[in-house]
Amino acid sequence: MYGLINVAIRDLVTSQFSQAAWEEILAKSGAEETAFIRMEQNDDAVTYALVAAASEVLELSAEQVLEAFGEYWTLFTAEEGYGFMLDAAGSTLPEFLQNLDVLHTRVGTMYPGLKPPQFDCSNMTSNCLDLHYRSERDGLDPLVVGLIKGLGKRFNQSVTVEQTVAKSDSGKESVFHVSWE
Amino acid sequence: MSAGSDKIPGSSRVDLDGPLPWRVLIDRKLRITDIGRSFKRICPSMKVGDDIKQHMELKRPDRQIDSFENIASIAEKLVIVRSLDTDLTLRATFFISPGGDTALLVATPLVTEPGDLWNAGIQLADFAPHELIADLLFAVQARDTSLLEVREILHREMLISKNHKAIVDSAFDAMITIDIDGRVVSFNNSAIDMFGFSRAEVVGRRISDLIIPPEHRGAHEAGMERFRAEGVGQILNQPVEITAQHADETTFPIELTVIPFENEGSKFFTATIRNLSESHKQQALLDEAANQERLLHRELDHRVKNMLATIVALCREATKHASSDKIILMDLTNRVMGLSKIHELLSKEGGKKLELEKLIQTCIDPFLLQRGETVTLNGPCLSMTPTAAVKLVMVFNELATNASKHGGLKHEQGSIEVNWSIANGQLELTWEEQHAGEVPEELEGGFGTMVLMSSIPYEFEGVVSLEPTKDGIIFKASIPLDRITAS
CATH class of the missing domain: 3.30.450.20 (PAS domain)
Structure with missing residues (x-):
C-alpha cells in the first residue's frame, strides 16, 4: 500500500488519541521506517502490522480500528489536497458511490503498482443501493463500512450500512446495503 | 441516441455521449445540430439551432470560427477554444464529414489543476473514460502532494538543523x-x-x-x-x-x-x-584543602593529647603546692579556664597564625576588674604558629593569673606593661607589673613559677628571667624567632 495510507493511520491516532500512542504503535508494529513517504509504496504487511498494533495499544478490535480508519480516510484525503477530486467524484452520496470505481481506477492509472479495489452499485433506489466491493486484499470490509459512514458525514447525510455478503463467505466479493435519508 | 450521432459514418450503433461527451455538431451555416452531454456543463445556455459563434471562440489571433471554410481550414488540428458562457478553455479539434456538410467539434476542458474542476462545475463522470485530462489531474494532485511532503520534510530538516546549530553554538x-x-x-x-x-x-x-x-x-x-x-x-x-x-x-x-x-x-x-585549566586549578585547591584538613586532624589529636597531659600535670602540681582544697579548686579552675581560652582563640582563628598582641590581650582580658587598671601592650606585629601560640598562652595565662592574685591586676592603681621587640632573630619580651602592693608568693617555687621558668626554655630553647621589684615583678623572655613564627 502507498505510504499515504500509513500516514493517514498516523494522523488518525495522533489527532484522536496521542503522539505517545502512535510511538507505541510504531514500536509494537516492528516497522523499520518511523516516517512514511506518501507516494512511496510500502509492503502491505506494514499496514496490517500497524492496524494490529493499534488494536492492541488503543484496546480496540481490529474491526473497530479499520472502521475508524475508513471513516477518517474521507476526511484525511480531503485535507491532504484531494478535496477537489472528491468534489469532482459526486455531489451526493449515491452519485459519489456510483463514481467510486472510476475514482479508484483513475487513481490506479497514476500510481504505479497500486492495486485499487473495485466498487459497483446495484439495486439502486432513491434512498438505498447495494455496494459491491472486490479487492485483492482480505479483511478490509470494516474499512469500507467506515468509508461509507465517512462519506455520509461528508455529504451531511444520515447513512446506514449493513453488510449483507462477506467475501469470506462468497469467495469473490462483499456487499453492503447502504441506505440514507 | 443523440440527434446527430447517426450523421457520423459508422457510428449509427454507438451512443456518442459515451466516447464523446464533449462534442458539438454544426452545419455549414454554423448552426448547432447536436450537443454532447458534458458540453452543457460549460455552455449551459447552448441549445440546438444556436450559432456556434454565440457560444465559442477560437483562441487564435488570425482566425475565427466565423465561417465553415475557416473551420475546414483548421480541421483535424489541435486548437484551443473558449466558452463564452463560462470563459473555460478547451483543447479541441474540428472534423469535417466526408460530404463536407457537417463539422464535428470534439473537445475536452483544459483543466490543469484539481481546483479547476470545482471552478468549472465539472465532475469526473463528465469525462469519457479514456480521457487523460482527468487522470492528469490525479497526477497533478500526486505531484502537489509530493511537493507538500517535500516542503514538510525540508521544513523539518531545517528545524532540526536550526536546533542542532543552536545546541552546538550554545x-x-x-x-x-x-x-x-x-x-x-x-x-x-x-x-x-x-x-x-x-x-x-x-x-x-x-x-x-x-x-x-x-x-x-x-x-x-x-x-x-x-x-x-x-x-x-x-x-x-x-x-x-x-x-x-x-x-x-x-x-x-x-x-x-x-x-x-x-x-x-x-x-x-x-x-x-x-x-581543564579551571578544573585543574580547582583540583589543586581541593588537594590543598584536603591536606590542610589532614594536618588539622593531626594537630587536633596532638593538641588534645597535650592538653590532657597538661591538665594531669596541673592537677598534680596544684595538689602538691596548695594549702587547702578550696585553693586547689580555684587554681585548677583558673588554669583550666586559661586552657579553654586558648582553644577558643585557636578555634576562632581556624588554626591559622596568631598575632602576639591578640594572644596576650586574650590572656589578660578575663582578669581585668574594670576599675582603672592600666594594661599597655607595645611591640611590632608578630604572627605565630598555632603550636607556638598554645605554649605561649600557658605562660601569659600564668602571668595574668598571678597578676590578678598578687600583682598588677589586683588593685585599681595596678598596671601591667608588656613590651616586645625583634632583634637578631630573637623576640625580646618584657612583662612588668607595678603598684602590685605585695611581692608574689609564687616566686618562691610554686607551680606558676615553674611553668613560667621552664616552658619557654623547654619548648623554644629560649631564655627567661623572673625578678621581684619593690611593688611587683618583671618577667623577661628571649625566644628564637624561628621557633614561634610561621616560615
Missing part, C-alpha cells in the same frame, strides 16, 4: 568537526572562545595547524593516516586528556572526545573539547 564545550583530511568543517562559539580563532580563520584549514601543539602534530597526523587506512583510531570514542594550543600559542589542558561519523558517504570527526 554548548558549553567546544565542538569542532573536521573532515577525513583533518580540515575544519565547523567550529562552534565555545571553540571560538576557547581557542581565540574566528570561524573564518579556521574553516577549511587543517586542525593540526591550529589547536594542536607542535610536539603533538606528528601523532595526530599518524592517527589520521591510520584511520584513513584501517578505519580505527586509538583516541576515538573515549575522553582523553591532552594539551591544546590557543591562537596566542599558549597551551592548556583539555579533555577531548572524538566521535567519527559518516554523512552522505563522507567521513567526519566531531571533537567535544572541555578546557
Whole structure:
C-alpha cells in the first residue's frame, strides 16, 4: 500500500488519541521506517502490522480500528489536497458511490503498482443501493463500512450500512446495503 | 441516441455521449445540430439551432470560427477554444464529414489543476473514460502532494538543523568537526572562545595547524593516516586528556572526545573539547584543602593529647603546692579556664597564625576588674604558629593569673606593661607589673613559677628571667624567632 495510507493511520491516532500512542504503535508494529513517504509504496504487511498494533495499544478490535480508519480516510484525503477530486467524484452520496470505481481506477492509472479495489452499485433506489466491493486484499470490509459512514458525514447525510455478503463467505466479493435519508 | 450521432459514418450503433461527451455538431451555416452531454456543463445556455459563434471562440489571433471554410481550414488540428458562457478553455479539434456538410467539434476542458474542476462545475463522470485530462489531474494532485511532503520534510530538516546549530553554538564545550583530511568543517562559539580563532580563520584549514601543539602534530597526523587506512583510531570514542594550543600559542589542558561519523558517504570527526585549566586549578585547591584538613586532624589529636597531659600535670602540681582544697579548686579552675581560652582563640582563628598582641590581650582580658587598671601592650606585629601560640598562652595565662592574685591586676592603681621587640632573630619580651602592693608568693617555687621558668626554655630553647621589684615583678623572655613564627 502507498505510504499515504500509513500516514493517514498516523494522523488518525495522533489527532484522536496521542503522539505517545502512535510511538507505541510504531514500536509494537516492528516497522523499520518511523516516517512514511506518501507516494512511496510500502509492503502491505506494514499496514496490517500497524492496524494490529493499534488494536492492541488503543484496546480496540481490529474491526473497530479499520472502521475508524475508513471513516477518517474521507476526511484525511480531503485535507491532504484531494478535496477537489472528491468534489469532482459526486455531489451526493449515491452519485459519489456510483463514481467510486472510476475514482479508484483513475487513481490506479497514476500510481504505479497500486492495486485499487473495485466498487459497483446495484439495486439502486432513491434512498438505498447495494455496494459491491472486490479487492485483492482480505479483511478490509470494516474499512469500507467506515468509508461509507465517512462519506455520509461528508455529504451531511444520515447513512446506514449493513453488510449483507462477506467475501469470506462468497469467495469473490462483499456487499453492503447502504441506505440514507 | 443523440440527434446527430447517426450523421457520423459508422457510428449509427454507438451512443456518442459515451466516447464523446464533449462534442458539438454544426452545419455549414454554423448552426448547432447536436450537443454532447458534458458540453452543457460549460455552455449551459447552448441549445440546438444556436450559432456556434454565440457560444465559442477560437483562441487564435488570425482566425475565427466565423465561417465553415475557416473551420475546414483548421480541421483535424489541435486548437484551443473558449466558452463564452463560462470563459473555460478547451483543447479541441474540428472534423469535417466526408460530404463536407457537417463539422464535428470534439473537445475536452483544459483543466490543469484539481481546483479547476470545482471552478468549472465539472465532475469526473463528465469525462469519457479514456480521457487523460482527468487522470492528469490525479497526477497533478500526486505531484502537489509530493511537493507538500517535500516542503514538510525540508521544513523539518531545517528545524532540526536550526536546533542542532543552536545546541552546538550554545554548548558549553567546544565542538569542532573536521573532515577525513583533518580540515575544519565547523567550529562552534565555545571553540571560538576557547581557542581565540574566528570561524573564518579556521574553516577549511587543517586542525593540526591550529589547536594542536607542535610536539603533538606528528601523532595526530599518524592517527589520521591510520584511520584513513584501517578505519580505527586509538583516541576515538573515549575522553582523553591532552594539551591544546590557543591562537596566542599558549597551551592548556583539555579533555577531548572524538566521535567519527559518516554523512552522505563522507567521513567526519566531531571533537567535544572541555578546557581543564579551571578544573585543574580547582583540583589543586581541593588537594590543598584536603591536606590542610589532614594536618588539622593531626594537630587536633596532638593538641588534645597535650592538653590532657597538661591538665594531669596541673592537677598534680596544684595538689602538691596548695594549702587547702578550696585553693586547689580555684587554681585548677583558673588554669583550666586559661586552657579553654586558648582553644577558643585557636578555634576562632581556624588554626591559622596568631598575632602576639591578640594572644596576650586574650590572656589578660578575663582578669581585668574594670576599675582603672592600666594594661599597655607595645611591640611590632608578630604572627605565630598555632603550636607556638598554645605554649605561649600557658605562660601569659600564668602571668595574668598571678597578676590578678598578687600583682598588677589586683588593685585599681595596678598596671601591667608588656613590651616586645625583634632583634637578631630573637623576640625580646618584657612583662612588668607595678603598684602590685605585695611581692608574689609564687616566686618562691610554686607551680606558676615553674611553668613560667621552664616552658619557654623547654619548648623554644629560649631564655627567661623572673625578678621581684619593690611593688611587683618583671618577667623577661628571649625566644628564637624561628621557633614561634610561621616560615
